[in-house]
Amino acid sequence: MGLSMAHGSEEYLPPWSPAKRALFRFAFSYLGLYNLPFPLNAIPWAGPIITQPYKDLWNRLVPWAGKHLLGVNVTIRSGGSGDTTYNYVQVLCFLILAAVTTAVWTVLDRKRPEYTRLYAGLRVYIRFALAAAMLAYGAYKIIPSQFAKPFPSQLIEPFGEASPMGFLWIFMGASSGYTIFAGTAEMLGGMLLAFRRTALLGALVSIGVMSHVAALNLSYDVPVKQYSLHLLAMGIFLTLPDLRRLLDLFVLNRPVEPAALRPPRARFRYTALVAQAVLVAAYSGYLLYQSYDASKNQWGNLSSRPPFYGIWTVEELAVDGVARPPLLTDATRWRRVLFDYPDYVSVQLMDGSRSDYGLILGKRRLALTKFDDRSWRPTFAYRETRPGLLALDGTMDGRKTRLTLRREDESSYRLVSRGFHWINETPFNR
Amino acid sequence: MQPAIDAAHGAAESPARDRSVEAAPDAAAWSPAKRALFRFVFAYLVLYNFPFPLDYIPYVGMIASPYQELWNALVPWVGRHLFHADASVLPNGSGDTTYNYVQVFCFLAIASIATVVWTIRDRKRAHYARLHEGLRIYVRFALAAAMISYGAGKVIKSQFPDPSLDRLLQPYGDASPMGLVWTFMGSSTAYTFFAGAAEMIGGLLLTVRRTTLLGALVSLGVLSNIVALNFCYDIPVKLYSSHLLAMAVFLIVPDLRRLVDLLVLGRGVEPVAIQPLFRRLWLRRGALVLRTFIVLVYTAFLLNTTYQDNRTYSQRDPKAPLHGLWNVDEIAIDGQNRPPLVTDRERWRRVIFDVPGMMAVQLMSDSRERYVLKLDKGTMTLGKRGDAKWKTTFSYAQPKPGLLTMEGTLDGKKIRARLHLEKPPKFLLTTRGFHWITERPFSR
Numbered sequence: 001m002g003l004s005m006a007h008g009s010e011e012y013l014p015p016w017s018p019a020k021r022a023l024f025r026f027a028f029s030y031l032g033l034y035n036l037p038f039p040l041n042a043i044p045w046a047g048p049i050i051t052q053p054y055k056d057l058w059n060r061l062v063p064w065a066g067k068h069l070l071g072v073n074v075t076i077r078s079g080g081s082g083d084t085t086y087n088y089v090q091v092l093c094f095l096i097l098a099a100v101t102t103a104v105w106t107v108l109d110r111k112r113p114e115y116t117r118l119y120a121g122l123r124v125y126i127r128f129a130l131a132a133a134m135l136a137y138g139a140y141k142i143i144p145s146q147f148a149k150p151f152p153s154q155l156i157e158p159f160g161e162a163s164p165m166g167f168l169w170i171f172m173g174a175s176s177g178y179t180i181f182a183g184t185a186e187m188l189g190g191m192l193l194a195f196r197r198t199a200l201l202g203a204l205v206s207i208g209v210m211s212h213v214a215a216l217n218l219s220y221d222v223p224v225k226q227y228s229l230h231l232l233a234m235g236i237f238l239t240l241p242d243l244r245r246l247l248d249l250f251v252l253n254r255p256v257e258p259a260a261l262r263p264p265r266a267r268f269r270y271t272a273l274v275a276q277a278v279l280v281a282a283y284s285g286y287l288l289y290q291s292y293d294a295s296k297n298q299w300g301n302l303s304s305r306p307p308f309y310g311i312w313t314v315e316e317l318a319v320d321g322v323a324r325p326p327l328l329t330d331a332t333r334w335r336r337v338l339f340d341y342p343d344y345v346s347v348q349l350m351d352g353s354r355s356d357y358g359l360i361l362g363k364r365r366l367a368l369t370k371f372d373d374r375s376w377r378p379t380f381a382y383r384e385t386r387p388g389l390l391a392l393d394g395t396m397d398g399r400k401t402r403l404t405l406r407r408e409d410e411s412s413y414r415l416v417s418r419g420f421h422w423i424n425e426t427p428f429n430r
Numbered sequence: 431m432q433p434a435i436d437a438a439h440g441a442a443e444s445p446a447r448d449r450s451v452e453a454a455p456d457a458a459a460w461s462p463a464k465r466a467l468f469r470f471v472f473a474y475l476v477l478y479n480f481p482f483p484l485d486y487i488p489y490v491g492m493i494a495s496p497y498q499e500l501w502n503a504l505v506p507w508v509g510r511h512l513f514h515a516d517a518s519v520l521p522n523g524s525g526d527t528t529y530n531y532v533q534v535f536c537f538l539a540i541a542s543i544a545t546v547v548w549t550i551r552d553r554k555r556a557h558y559a560r561l562h563e564g565l566r567i568y569v570r571f572a573l574a575a576a577m578i579s580y581g582a583g584k585v586i587k588s589q590f591p592d593p594s595l596d597r598l599l600q601p602y603g604d605a606s607p608m609g610l611v612w613t614f615m616g617s618s619t620a621y622t623f624f625a626g627a628a629e630m631i632g633g634l635l636l637t638v639r640r641t642t643l644l645g646a647l648v649s650l651g652v653l654s655n656i657v658a659l660n661f662c663y664d665i666p667v668k669l670y671s672s673h674l675l676a677m678a679v680f681l682i683v684p685d686l687r688r689l690v691d692l693l694v695l696g697r698g699v700e701p702v703a704i705q706p707l708f709r710r711l712w713l714r715r716g717a718l719v720l721r722t723f724i725v726l727v728y729t730a731f732l733l734n735t736t737y738q739d740n741r742t743y744s745q746r747d748p749k750a751p752l753h754g755l756w757n758v759d760e761i762a763i764d765g766q767n768r769p770p771l772v773t774d775r776e777r778w779r780r781v782i783f784d785v786p787g788m789m790a791v792q793l794m795s796d797s798r799e800r801y802v803l804k805l806d807k808g809t810m811t812l813g814k815r816g817d818a819k820w821k822t823t824f825s826y827a828q829p830k831p832g833l834l835t836m837e838g839t840l841d842g843k844k845i846r847a848r849l850h851l852e853k854p855p856k857f858l859l860t861t862r863g864f865h866w867i868t869e870r871p872f873s874r
Binding site for chain 1: 519522523524526527528531593597598599600601602603604605606607608609610611612613614617618620621624625640641643644647651654655658659661662663664665666668688691692693694695696697698699700701702704769770771773794796798800815816855857860862863865867868869870871872873874
């Protein structure tokens with residue numbers, strides 16, 4: 001009651017039970033540790049540089065803790081997986097540190113009756129940490145860079161040969177519409193969280209979205225399990241003060257108390273709101289730009305495709321003048337050549353297996369390289385005799401090799417060509 | 431139409447009485463626009479959902495069939511005369527046929543006419559609070575029935591079965607977007623369960639009056655995702671899922687103000703004055719018992735049905751006749767022997783028997799064709815889904831275990847093939863499993 005009306009030094013704050021205080025100290029320490037160095041790491045461009053020393057500290061501490069506490073060797077790996085041994089040991093460190101902090105804090109600060117103010121501060125911190133994560137995930141989907149359209153090599157890959165995570169990536173990438181939908185839900189949750197008034201709604205939207213994301217990560221072996229579950233927990237943490245109100249309205253049909261929102265200082269109210277809106281808009285704009293940049297420069301949908309991008313069928317192949325017809329039984333014959341990225345080429349053999357090679361593309365000549373055998377370097381003269389028809393002539397493994405490649409029309413693949421239909425007389429489930 | 435005021439309920443003392451328009455019998459008069467809108471919404475939603483709930487009652491559903499026949503005559507006629515369109519394909523696995531669109535047009539037209547007539551004849555009425563309450567109950571249960579039914583088909587895997595052997599061998603690009611979703615869902619039992627549980631929770635919450643709003647909000651979230659999937663992956667349930675979404679919105683609208691107070695303005699919110707359906711206590715209790723009983727029986731019935739479906743269609747029986755992956759060693763088409771050239775557009779590469787009642791042919795391009803299969807002694811009858819007229823028979827023999835010969839005519843070509851049973855490869859998709867620790871993302 002008093003909360004919403006009075007503020008200032010004479011404000012009466014009800015005391016908390018000892019258990020609640022202890023729990024709060026732990027939650028404060030753990031959530032603080034988990035999210036640090038936020039918000040420094042979210043500073044556009046400079047974030048990673050500023051926070052490097054902090055990261056270095058953990059990069060020393062975690063392997064030490066792994067070795068001495070658990071007897072495991074922890075390798076520091078960059079990028080990609082968020083469920084490495086490193087991550088698990090780090091979470092263990094957070095838990096231990098938070099427990100120790102709680103114990104010391106409880107002893108030193110046993111006389112304090114409540115942490116109402118500090119709790120409000122923690123909520124603001126978690127709100128923005130979660131909002132930043134939701135906005136970033138959303139931005140990378142709204143401008144599709146996280147999930148790119150399936151590459152040529154993915155179109156010819158059998159379902160069974162992809163990993164569950166690979167399948168999820170193809171599934172999302174196959175529909176820009178769905179990816180944008182998912183990203184919009186994430187960005188909406190993040191934006192609502194950024195404003196105090198709409199924070200509860202934002203937390204609820206985030207809980208809905210993050211349960212879905214966590215379910216996907218757990219079900220399709222996507223190594224973002226820890227992080228997505230933490231984000232989900234943060235969403236739940238933010239709804240806790242309103243749990244009673246939510247229950248009263250949605251289940252018990254009882255009168256709902258007003259929220260215990262402290263009214264902001266009237267003087268700067270609108271200035272603060274405008275500043276906040278500008279910050280959120282600018283940060284979202286920055287994230288969208290980052291996604292655009294990644295999509296353009298890291299082989300997303302906006303990147304320019306390398307020369308010969310596509311699926312090329314090896315129509316004719318002659319080794320030392322002897323033609324090798326495209327028989328399935330000729331296990332070592334090339335079946336298709338796939339140009340996904342510049343500097344790489346993937347070759348599919350008749351038995352379906354694939355090998356990746358480095359590609360050096362000159363004006364009239366091209367060479368293939370192997371990553372583990374520097375001496376292997378077949379070179380071919382190439383000529384695009386007609387658009388979509390490529391003739392290669394060179395020497396490979398000491399034998400004269402001639403190939404004719406025909407570009408397959410990617411839009412002849414059902415996944416690419418099917419498109420949207422208002423009317424379906426029968427389901428097109430192939 | 432004038433219900434008695436239940437003094438014992440204590441609604442008279444509650445200030446919430448004024449705002450709970452749908453419940454209070456002496457609600458404030460509605461504006462003419464609101465009344466007209468209500469008449470239209472009422473007419474349309476009833477038309478769209480009818481003959482629910484008759485069609486859900488076992489053995490009574492037959493009563494609904496003359497009604498269905500009526501539409502089956504009316505819709506093609508309207509299609510022909512108004513749109514010059516052929517709307518004769520009845521809804522099958524697709525709910526977005528021309529028929530469905532023409533029918534929705536008919537619903538809209540009839541609802542508009544009903545609104546006009548009703549507005550003229552009933553212009554003196556101040557409001558439709560009571561009728562709105564009745565419509566809410568109808569829509570609530572229609573939506574709940576759909577959500578529970580969709581959920582049951584996922585909680586126990588039947589809507590999206592495990593990926594078949596022929597699917598695992600098919601290239602991604604050869605699948606249609608809808609096929610991609612089916613296999614995506616089917617490849618994770620856990621995720622399918624998660625999706626089904628969310629649907630079932632939404633549906634079950636809708637069946638209880640107090641939790642209707644929560645159920646409608648859960649349904650809104652779940653259905654938005656389903657509608658997005660249906661629109662983005664060419665799944666022909668666009669009309670139906672959009673209608674379910676609209677029904678969830680319809681159920682939320684009266685509480686919009688309360689939601690804004692709760693979630694945005696941080697204000698106090700008064701409870702809804704729940705008007706009892708019946709004056710007599712025993713009737714109220716009886717209704718409660720009956721509703722609970724129906725919901726439980728319906729849910730159990732659906733779970734049992736999907737369990738049976740799962741047993742019949744999803745469970746693969748490795749001991750079934752011909753089950754497995756057959757490599758085509760030799761094949762003659764119209765008497766001509768065909769070597770295994772990947773450029774051959776007609777030649778078969780593999781024949782796969784995995785899903786009960788289906789035969790799949792993998793062509794040399796790795797593209798997959800599927801046929802409906804009826805296996806008898808020595809002959810197999812093939813059909814095509816969605817093409818009742820297409821039919822052919824093959825004779826087959828197994829000279830030795832692991833060897834198969836087939837002979838017959840397909841699309842006007844005589845085919846004779848010798849096949850041998852191949853050990854299926856170990857598929858990454860189905861064997862990768864769950865990993866707590868992943869040192870590097872395993873995205874292949």
